[in-house]
Amino acid sequence: MIDRLSNAFRYIKRSPLTVTGSSIVFLLILVSLLAPWIAPYPKDTGTSHIEEAFHSPRLKHPFGTDELGRDIFSRVIFGSRISLKVGVLAIGLALLIGMPLGVIAGYSGGAIDEVIMRVTDTFLSFPSLLLAMAISAILGPNLRNAMIAIAISWWPWYTRLLRSEAISVRERDFVTAAKAVGAPWGRILFKHVLPNSIVPIIVQASMDFGGVILTCAALSFLGLGAQPPTPEWGLMTSTGRTFFLTHWWIVTFPGIAIFISVFAFNLVGDGLREILDPKMRRARR
Amino acid sequence: MASYIVRRLALAIVVMIGVSILTFLLTRTIPSDPAARWVGPHARPEQVASARIKLGLDKPLYVQYYRYIRDFLHGDWGHSIRTHQPVLRELFSYLPASLELILFGMVIAFALGIPLGIISAVKNGNTIDHLSRVFSIAGVALPTFWLAMILQLVFFKELKLFPLAGRLDMMTSVISPIECVTGFYLIDSLVTCNFAAFGSALYHIVLPGITLAAFPLGLSARMTRATMLEILGEDYIRTARACGLREVKILAVYALRNAIGPVLTVGALTFAYSLVETFLIESVFAWPGLGYYASNAIMTVDYPAIMGVTLLVAFTYVLLNLIVDITLAFLDPRIRISYT
Numbered sequence: 001m002i003d004r005l006s007n008a009f010r011y012i013k014r015s016p017l018t019v020t021g022s023s024i025v026f027l028l029i030l031v032s033l034l035a036p037w038i039a040p041y042p043k044d045t046g047t048s049h050i051e052e053a054f055h056s057p058r059l060k061h062p063f064g065t066d067e068l069g070r071d072i073f074s075r076v077i078f079g080s081r082i083s084l085k086v087g088v089l090a091i092g093l094a095l096l097i098g099m100p101l102g103v104i105a106g107y108s109g110g111a112i113d114e115v116i117m118r119v120t121d122t123f124l125s126f127p128s129l130l131l132a133m134a135i136s137a138i139l140g141p142n143l144r145n146a147m148i149a150i151a152i153s154w155w156p157w158y159t160r161l162l163r164s165e166a167i168s169v170r171e172r173d174f175v176t177a178a179k180a181v182g183a184p185w186g187r188i189l190f191k192h193v194l195p196n197s198i199v200p201i202i203v204q205a206s207m208d209f210g211g212v213i214l215t216c217a218a219l220s221f222l223g224l225g226a227q228p229p230t231p232e233w234g235l236m237t238s239t240g241r242t243f244f245l246t247h248w249w250i251v252t253f254p255g256i257a258i259f260i261s262v263f264a265f266n267l268v269g270d271g272l273r274e275i276l277d278p279k280m281r282r283a284r285r
Numbered sequence: 286m287a288s289y290i291v292r293r294l295a296l297a298i299v300v301m302i303g304v305s306i307l308t309f310l311l312t313r314t315i316p317s318d319p320a321a322r323w324v325g326p327h328a329r330p331e332q333v334a335s336a337r338i339k340l341g342l343d344k345p346l347y348v349q350y351y352r353y354i355r356d357f358l359h360g361d362w363g364h365s366i367r368t369h370q371p372v373l374r375e376l377f378s379y380l381p382a383s384l385e386l387i388l389f390g391m392v393i394a395f396a397l398g399i400p401l402g403i404i405s406a407v408k409n410g411n412t413i414d415h416l417s418r419v420f421s422i423a424g425v426a427l428p429t430f431w432l433a434m435i436l437q438l439v440f441f442k443e444l445k446l447f448p449l450a451g452r453l454d455m456m457t458s459v460i461s462p463i464e465c466v467t468g469f470y471l472i473d474s475l476v477t478c479n480f481a482a483f484g485s486a487l488y489h490i491v492l493p494g495i496t497l498a499a500f501p502l503g504l505s506a507r508m509t510r511a512t513m514l515e516i517l518g519e520d521y522i523r524t525a526r527a528c529g530l531r532e533v534k535i536l537a538v539y540a541l542r543n544a545i546g547p548v549l550t551v552g553a554l555t556f557a558y559s560l561v562e563t564f565l566i567e568s569v570f571a572w573p574g575l576g577y578y579a580s581n582a583i584m585t586v587d588y589p590a591i592m593g594v595t596l597l598v599a600f601t602y603v604l605l606n607l608i609v610d611i612t613l614a615f616l617d618p619r620i621r622i623s624y625t
Contacts, residue, residue: 129564251434259426
């Protein structure tokens with residue numbers, strides 16, 4: 001295990017893109033943790049000062065101010081908290097739904113497997129953004145419902161992945177041994193099969209972070225996610241739409257924030273995939 | 286082969302039934318009362334009650350579902366709450382604009398993405414590879430709605446090269462309107478020899494087309510790269526190299542042909558994705574397509590319209606997957622053999 005980890009670390013170090021991605025992710029987490037201390041105007045997440053509206057970027061307001069005179073730099077910093085929170089909670093919820101179903105389907109096989117997988121296929125036959133849009137439109141637009149909507153459109157991927165892992169794990173000797181000593185079904189499932197098939201899921205989940213942040217921003221942009229005055233990046237670009245041709249900074253900076261975070265998470269994901277897939281490494285001549 | 290197709294068809298039908306149940310349940314869990322929405326905000330209680338009976342909402346859920354499916358199969362997808370028009374007719378009037386935009390964007394994306402992916406795989410690990418990887422990951426990470434606005438800022442406001450929004454400029458649509466043949470402006474204007482309108486349509490589709498292409502371009506480049514890398518690591522490529530075949534021949538004949546499957550799959554998937562991406566792009570570019578229709582429906586909680594769009598896109602998605610799987614089975618004997 002330690003050998004594998006140090007191997008992985010060596011590959012990460014060798015790939016400049018993965019190093020860049022991980023550093024940005026690290027920085028993003030740091031910024032979101034320290035937001036109240038680094039943001040120059042922490043109160044600007046809520047309060048407005050009309051007299052300061054539409055200031056272009058300057059020393060006092062590095063990213064300028066929006067239509068209500070709020071400091072965009074501070075709001076972008078606070079936005080990182082929301083994006084990371086949505087990422088963690090939405091993926092967490094998706095895992096909570098998807099993993100038990102996957103392990104049950106993979107381990108039991110037969111009719112149970114068939115039913116679970118057909119339901120999974122149904123959910124997978126919607127593009128995830130579409131399903132998330134439909135669900136949050138119907139549940140009512142707010143950030144919590146957007147998170148639920150994302151989780152509902154995301155869990156089938158984890159079910160599918162965990163199922164295929166569980167199928168291979170259930171044939172292993174320790175599972176047979178547990179069965180032989182008469183361990184109950186639930187114990188075998190959650191104490192033996194699940195822990196041994198969890199690694200690819202965790203990797204996949206960390207790779208999905210970028211996608212979830214992007215989906216959340218898109219939902220907010222369409223008015224289906226966070227509501228004003230939340231400093232959510234997608235919402236900030238959406239409210240800036242009316243003014244962006246005359247005041248470019250209002251949409252530009254929140255958009256860059258979305259792009260950089262999604263980009264960083266995707267770089268890390270791409271790197272992880274290369275490390276974990278020996279076939280791709282073999283092709284490196 | 287036949288048994289594979291039958292099995293795959295049966296699966297697609299099961300999934301479509303699942304999709305219809307899911308969409309049906311979604312609209313029935315709507316927090317506000319559909320009957321109240323139907324009659325409008327200032328209706329009397331007895332009007333709401335009669336609307337409930339008229340819409341069949343007083344019946345048990347399974348009866349409602351049965352009626353819904355029966356009407357659905359007969360081409361009656363309900364009436365929009367906002368416009369009181371049949372949803373299916375509205376969908377078909379908005380669809381061509383979206384399809385034209387998507388096809389335009391996909392052509393740009395694949396014409397650039399596949400070569401980029403191949404170069405990236407062949408030059409694995411050097412600067413070109415890193416650059417193309419950065420480029421393709423960036424394409425996937427760009428928020429489309431934001432890219433759309435940035436393009437408008439640069440190409441409309443600063444450079445004054447392309448129009449801000451719309452499908453045709455006002456003058457052209459008055460002086461030389463396009464006769465509707467297929468609903469695709471580029472094709473219709475060409476077949477009717479309306480070159481002024483063709484120019485205007487082309488001029489208008491460039492910015493939304495580029496915006497739409499960003500995502501599939503990144504994805505197709507990444508996918509081509511990953512698949513090519515995997516194939517270039519295979520034993521038969523090593524054998525071909527050992528036999529002294531020319532690199533170009535190895536790439537074009539042995540590697541690319543085997544890489545076509547995953548690329549085809551990505552093509553079909555990105556088509557469906559683009560159908561959803563257009564929701565964002567069309568709202569920025571005021572492009573009168575399906576996405577424009579959908580955003581209006583979402584804003585007004587017009588649930589028959591939301592349901593219609595959702596079903597149309599989901600069915601397209603299922604159908605595309607079916608076509609891809611069957612095509613792949615024709616191309617790759619291993620798939621059909623594993624099912625027989």
